[in-house]
Amino acid sequence: MTSIARRGLLGATGLVAASAVSGAVAQPRAARPVRIGVLTDMSGPYRDPTGPGSVACARQAVEEFTAANPGISVEVLVADHQNRPDVGSGIARQWYDTEGVDMILDVPTSSVALAVATAAREKDKVFVNSGGAVVELTGTQCSPNTVHWTYDTWMLAKSTGAALTRAGGDSWFFITADYAFGHALQRDTSAFVEAAGGRVLGGLRYPFPQTTDFSSFLVQAKASRAKVVGLANAGTDTVNCVKQAREFGLTQQAKLATLLMAIADVHALGLETAQGLLLTESFYWDLNPRTRALAARVRPKLPGGIPMGMIQAGCYAGALHYLKAVASMGVAEARISGRAVVERMKAMPTDDDAFGAGSIRADGRKIHPSYLFEVKSPAERTGAGDYYKLVGTTPAGEAFRPISEGGCPLVRT
Incomplete structure (x- = not known):
């Protein structure tokens, strides 16, 4: 199937699903529902930490919002960007231009996120990023039409990289996905390692998303004799690296730094393999009463028994705050300018069951704490999804x- 054909099919699928969720019927354009497009990875390496779970969490936000605001109808469209910037940008422009999408949500894969941010700015629509990690979204490539919600490479690098270096991991070697996200994560982590007195001995970049066999990269990492091997990747790439690192005996010599590991990855690995790994997230379903209540509401809608993760939580929270801003402005006014909606989102304090109280800065960065977790051993587990123990918290302001x-x-x- 060609990219064009697949895009058309996915767009049509999203529209059908939207009608089923909202119960909407055909309406004049002026009265059409608010439309949120979840642009995500439905079939590739980031499917489990984003994908269907991101869609479920966006729909949860819509369900809660419309229950409290029955006069506003909302639809959710869904498409797979295939981790390709050209495909993602094409879907975004089609959605904005011809399918009445007001806001695009999620967009894992940083190169795709940057392309969608450009499209949102050109079309004066809204982009709420949860899945992409590249810090440039709130840096040199920031946009008045974009909010960066859940996490970024700087946050991950500071929490995990600095903690491991302070704990004695003062020499590093990186295995890095060769695109914007991997480059940024290695760059930001290297800066924190060196600031803490550590050294970067080297690194290797691998083709993304084509690579599944990491043996040659792991052999070279082992030969470096670095105390820490930093995995500047995510999703199934991280899962495969961890599995193969244990098979090659690398973990007997070096500590693995899983710089972006989601709870879906821990679920895929199992505690026997993942135990002891350190990772950073901005949401954990079992963190407090509010997160547990949200997870309980969403759990029946999630695929495969995988616990709700931070990127999916960001889709819930970002969609909910966007809809609150639309309600405060009025739907007709909100449709005039995406930039104006983002300005309203920044002016309003955030508060939701995923992240609690927070705010959005002038550069579009959503502010909340981050958490350093250690993966539990099988013996420490007390129930389904009980995977983490909290090691440290970085306050929202830091x-x-x-x-x-x-x-x-x-x-x-």
Whole structure:
């Protein structure tokens, strides 16, 4: 199937699903529902931490919002960007131009996220990013039409990279996905390692998303004799690296730094393999009463028994805050300018069951704490999805790069 044909099919599928969710019927254009497009990875390496779970969480937000605001109808469309910027940008432009989409949500894969941010700015629509990690979204490539919600490479690097270096992991070697996200994660982690007195001995980039066999990269990492091997990747790439690193005996010599590991990856690995790994997330379903209540509402809608993860939580929270901003402006006014909606989102304090109270900075960065977790051993587990123990918390004001250091043109100095 060609990309064009697949895109058309997925767009049509999304529209059918939207009608089923909202119960909407054909309406005049002026009265049409607010439309949210979840642009995600439905079939590739990031499917489990994003994908169907992101769609389910967006629909949960819509369900809760429309129950409280029965006068506003909302539809959810779904498409797979195949981790390709050209495909993602094409879907975004089609959605904005011809299918009445008002806001695009999620967009894992940083190169695709950057392309969608450009489209949203050109079309004066809204983009709420949850899945993409590249810090440039709130830096030199920040946009008045984009909010970066859940996490980024700076947050991950500071929490996991700095903690491992302070704990004695003072020499590093990186295995890095060769695209914007991997480059940024290695760059940001290297900066924190060196600031903490560590050294970067080297690194290798592998073709993304084509690589599934990491043996040659792991052999070279082992030969470096670095104390820490940093995995600057995510999804099934991280899962495969961890499995193969244990098979090659690398973990007997070095500590693995899983710089972006989601709870879906821990679920796929199992605690026997994943135990002891350190990772950073901004959401954990068992963190507090509010997160547990949200997870209980969403759990029946999630595929395969995988616990709700932070990117999916960001889709819930980002969609909910966007809809609150639309309601405060009125749907007709909100449709005039995506930039104006984002300005309203920044002006309103955020509060939801996933992240609690927070705010959105002038550069579009959503602010909340980050958490350093250690994966439990099988003996420590007390029930389904009980995978993490909390090691440390970075307060909201310290979890993300200072606004003065990003170079965002929207920030007045």
